Amino acid sequence: MDIKSQIDLAINNFDLQGKVINTKPLEKGHINDTFCVECVLDDNSIKRYILQRINTNIFKNTDDLMENVVNITSYLRKIILENGGDPERETLNVIKTKDGKNYYKSDNNHCWRVYNFIEDATTYDLVENVQDFYESAVAFGNFQMLLSNFPANILHETIPNFHNTVDRLNKLKQAIEKDSFNRVKEVKNEIDFVLDREKDCYIICDLLDKKEIPLRVTHNDTKLNNIMIDNKTKKAICVIDLDTVMPGTVLNDFGDSIRFGASTALEDEKDLSKVECSMELFEAFTKGFIEGTKDSLTDKEKEMLPMGAKIITLECGIRFLTDYLQGDTYFKTHREGHNLDRARTQFKLVLDMEKKWQQMADIVKKYS
Numbered sequence: 001m002d003i004k005s006q007i008d009l010a011i012n013n014f015d016l017q018g019k020v021i022n023t024k025p026l027e028k029g030h031i032n033d034t035f036c037v038e039c040v041l042d043d044n045s046i047k048r049y050i051l052q053r054i055n056t057n058i059f060k061n062t063d064d065l066m067e068n069v070v071n072i073t074s075y076l077r078k079i080i081l082e083n084g085g086d087p088e089r090e091t092l093n094v095i096k097t098k099d100g101k102n103y104y105k106s107d108n109n110h111c112w113r114v115y116n117f118i119e120d121a122t123t124y125d126l127v128e129n130v131q132d133f134y135e136s137a138v139a140f141g142n143f144q145m146l147l148s149n150f151p152a153n154i155l156h157e158t159i160p161n162f163h164n165t166v167d168r169l170n171k172l173k174q175a176i177e178k179d180s181f182n183r184v185k186e187v188k189n190e191i192d193f194v195l196d197r198e199k200d201c202y203i204i205c206d207l208l209d210k211k212e213i214p215l216r217v218t219h220n221d222t223k224l225n226n227i228m229i230d231n232k233t234k235k236a237i238c239v240i241d242l243d244t245v246m247p248g249t250v251l252n253d254f255g256d257s258i259r260f261g262a263s264t265a266l267e268d269e270k271d272l273s274k275v276e277c278s279m280e281l282f283e284a285f286t287k288g289f290i291e292g293t294k295d296s297l298t299d300k301e302k303e304m305l306p307m308g309a310k311i312i313t314l315e316c317g318i319r320f321l322t323d324y325l326q327g328d329t330y331f332k333t334h335r336e337g338h339n340l341d342r343a344r345t346q347f348k349l350v351l352d353m354e355k356k357w358q359q360m361a362d363i364v365k366k367y368s
């Protein structure tokens with residue numbers, strides 16, 4: 001069945017308002033297939049929804065995944081209402097199927113879900129101005145605060161070992177060993193870059209093991225295009241992409257935002273001379289994140305924020321490189337060598353952070 005027919009069939013199973021007049025793919029995100037569905041209501045106004053085909057190669061248990069999402073969004077909805085906010089724009093809302101389920105499974109085993117569409121807001125792949133990035137930091141910090149009393153014991157681990165950097169390193173080593181696509185010879189420099197930093201991969205895992213930093217409920221995928229920024233007020237209004245909300249460390253949430261948003265170039269930039277970690281953006285984010293978390297971070301967590309940025313960037317590079325060696329099956333790719341280009345930008349950022357280490361530490365101190 002072609003994708004258009006699959007979409008039509010899926011939509012038919014949801015309780016949407018009005019009559020569907022258009023569906024179009026949104027070419028964003030590396031994991032799920034995302035579509036915007038437009039419906040016309042009786043009064044001729046337009047109501048939009050987000051339809052997603054969930055990537056079940058990655059999220060193996062859709063029931064657990066959607067149970068997490070429903071639990072988290074219901075929890076957030078209550079708090080937003082208590083605070084007088086607008087739950088239609090400040091959190092995702094899962095639209096149920098006609099038979100009351102959290103998602104629809106088709107005969108060919110594809111899983112589809114529908115969310116409210118957050119109107120008049122935009123996600124960015126690159127920071128357009130420093131203030132937007134600051135606002136995203138406040139919102140991600142605040143998201144962390146909002147979830148601080150969420151019962152972690154009811155959360156399923158949707159991807160085991162998701163930010164276990166040691167496990168990511170081991171998977172890279174296995175991919176090198178197998179070399180199924182005969183690509184190792186092309187990436188000797190990148191492999192050496194990682195192996196030179198093997199010890200770094202243990203730092204955050206060790207801090208967690210020794211309980212020197214706490215396990216919290218974290219988002220785990222805090223890149224700038226997972227936050228919606230209001231087109232008029234320019235405030236970051238809604239954190240999206242909740243598939244990886246799991247117990248984790250705040251260092252990764254801080255770090256992942258820096259990795260993506262404080263970079264001076266796109267994640268897949270081929271010209272590495274354009275890729276740097278901007279200290280202006282690092283400072284704006286640090287200020288916003290510490291404000292957003294309302295001083296709930298421990299001294300150790302604050303001290304380790306620069307390390308969080310470096311390690312998650314290294315880890316992300318390791319993941320892109322591993323996927324390249326394994327034939328590009330995890331992240332969506334749109335050109336030859338796409339994952340390799342992405343891995344290279346991450347390693348360039350790591351190198352740049354190493355050069356700017358003292359500056360990063362000083363900035364964190366300034367706002368601690």
Ligand code: ADP
Binds near residue numbers: 032123242
């Ligand atoms: P992926 O897991 O593939 O990254 P996301 O859930 O992040 O998928 O969605 C991909 C993109 O779709 C987002 O970056 C955002 O631009 C858009 N999007 C997702 N959910 C919504 C929503 N509820 N309202 C408006 N746009 C959305």
Ligand code: GN1
Binds near residue numbers: 029058
């Ligand atoms: C993926 O889903 P998306 O595009 O927001 C990935 C993240 C990576 C990121 C790299 C579930 O995020 O972990 O950091 O790509 N998500 C998953 O851009 O693996």
Ligand code: MG
Binds near residue numbers: 029030225226241
């Ligand atoms: Mg996303």
